[in-house]
Amino acid sequence: MAATTxxxxxxxxxxxxxxxxxxxxxxxxxxxxxxxxLSESLRRSDFAFIEFRDSASGRQAYIQGTRLAxxxxxxxxxSYDGNVVKAAAHLKWPEAKVHTAIAYTKAFPSEIEDAxxxxxxxxxxxxxxxxxxxxxxxxxxxPKSQK
Numbered sequence: 001m002a003a004t005t006x007x008x009x010x011x012x013x014x015x016x017x018x019x020x021x022x023x024x025x026x027x028x029x030x031x032x033x034x035x036x037x038l039s040e041s042l043r044r045s046d047f048a049f050i051e052f053r054d055s056a057s058g059r060q061a062y063i064q065g066t067r068l069a070x071x072x073x074x075x076x077x078x079s080y081d082g083n084v085v086k087a088a089a090h091l092k093w094p095e096a097k098v099h100t101a102i103a104y105t106k107a108f109p110s111e112i113e114d115a116x117x118x119x120x121x122x123x124x125x126x127x128x129x130x131x132x133x134x135x136x137x138x139x140x141x142x143p144k145s146q147k
Contacts, residue, residue, distance in 0.1 A: 009034070016030075019033060019034055036059070040052040040059070043061070043104075046107075047100055047103060047104050047107075048096070048100055049063055049065070049096070049097050049100040050062070050063070050064065050104055051064045055069065057115065057118065060115065061104060061111070063093075063097050063100065063101060064097075066091075066093070068091070069115065070101045070104050070112055071115035071116050071119070073087075073091065073097070073098065073101040074101055074102075074105050074112055074116065075116060075119075076091060077098060077101065084098045084099065084102075
């Protein structure tokens with residue numbers, strides 16, 4: 001575990017209560033939840049177009065204004081061999097958002113690589129037992145090498 005530093009903060013009583021309630025719901029301490037919120041806030045201030053959302057895999061970095069997590073954008077980028085222009089066109093995004101995904105991945109490579117690896121390990125048959133009626137679609141716009 002990385003070294004940590006203790007910093008004391010003063011919160012409005014209502015905010016403190018909300019933090020405690022969230023901590024109880026998630027089975028964590030208020031300090032853990034508060035530290036995560038602060039970390040996410042600092043990351044948002046460092047990277048344009050980044051926001052954090054809850055997902056089935058926990059909180060993840062997403063590209064603001066889209067439905068894609070950073071790791072998903074990186075997967076699309078890799079399917080175009082790192083060509084930002086083609087990936088941005090495929091996603092119908094400004095290139096700046098793809099560049100944000102790249103910058104975030106460079107800053108937090110293990111976070112993104114772990115998410116990609118976790119996704120690659122999903123067993124579709126097991127998933128279909130959990131989600132009856134799920135369908136697998138292939139993106140017909142991807143290069144043949146990625147299908």
